[in-house]
Amino acid sequence: MLIASICGTLGCYILGIAWFIFLTDTGVWSAFLLCMFPFLPGDLAKILLASFLVSKYRGRLIQG
Numbered sequence: 001m002l003i004a005s006i007c008g009t010l011g012c013y014i015l016g017i018a019w020f021i022f023l024t025d026t027g028v029w030s031a032f033l034l035c036m037f038p039f040l041p042g043d044l045a046k047i048l049l050a051s052f053l054v055s056k057y058r059g060r061l062i063q064g
Helices: 002-024 028-035 037-063
Strands: none
Touching (some): 002 028, 028 037
């Protein structure tokens, strides 16, 4: 769960940063500073919380 969430988030970052660079013609480092770094702490916290909750309540989630 944790690895899948990280990979999915990285995929969103890669596509979003590429699109931002294409639209604004900024450099890669500037795009990282504007589009990724400010959101990393919150996204990491959400990934860790979601992974913890799913591992703790997996049985209840599957049973419905």
